[in-house]
Amino acid sequence: MKRRQVAWILSAKILLILLLPAMAAENDRADVGLKLAEKLCARCHAVSDEAASPHKDAPPFRTFASKWPLENLEESLAEGIVTGHPDMPAFVLEPKDIDALIEHLHSLALKEPARQ
Numbered sequence: 020m021k022r023r024q025v026a027w028i029l030s031a032k033i034l035l036i037l038l039l040p041a042m043a044a045e046n047d048r049a050d051v052g053l054k055l056a057e058k059l060c061a062r063c064h065a066v067s068d069e070a071a072s073p074h075k076d077a078p079p080f081r082t083f084a085s086k087w088p089l090e091n092l093e094e095s096l097a098e099g100i101v102t103g104h105p106d107m108p109a110f111v112l113e114p115k116d117i118d119a120l121i122e123h124l125h126s127l128a129l130k131e132p133a134r135q
């Protein structure tokens with residue numbers, strides 16, 4: 020094997036070793052987000068890939084990513100969504116919880132890009 024090839028394989032392996040924990044951490048956060056959504060939001064919203072929300076007016080979470088950039092939602096969550104939410108208590112979430120929730124929404128969008 021040529022020296023350059025060896026170097027390339029080595030650096031690819033190192034890259035993988037560096038990236039894997041980051042990817043796993045992202046999955047963990049999405050998982051935390053799902054748990055949080057199940058606890059706080061699932062009473063009204065379909066928070067995972069269920070067909071319909073328990074509350075007929077509450078949009079399923081998997082539709083969020085196609086409605087607005089999820090970053091906008093991050094902002095609204097940080098300020099506390101109140102408007103347009105007549106039946107819902109205003110939530111005040113920690114930044115790390117918002118992060119986890121948004122991560123979960125991203126992972127839903129990746130799973131079901133086309134379904135509404």
Ligand code: HEC
Pocket residue numbers: 056059060061062063064074076077078092100102103104105106107108110
């Ligand atoms: C008691 C029921 C209830 C709970 C609990 C609830 N929601 Fe809602 N949510 C609603 C309803 C009803 C709507 C639709 C409001 C409308 O269309 O005016 C809604 C709409 C939304 C919207 C869209 C807002 C908009 O302006 O269009 C977002 C985002 C949202 N909810 C996030 C959440 C999150 C995140 C949680 C958990 C932290 C949560 N909701 C918990 C009832 C609820």
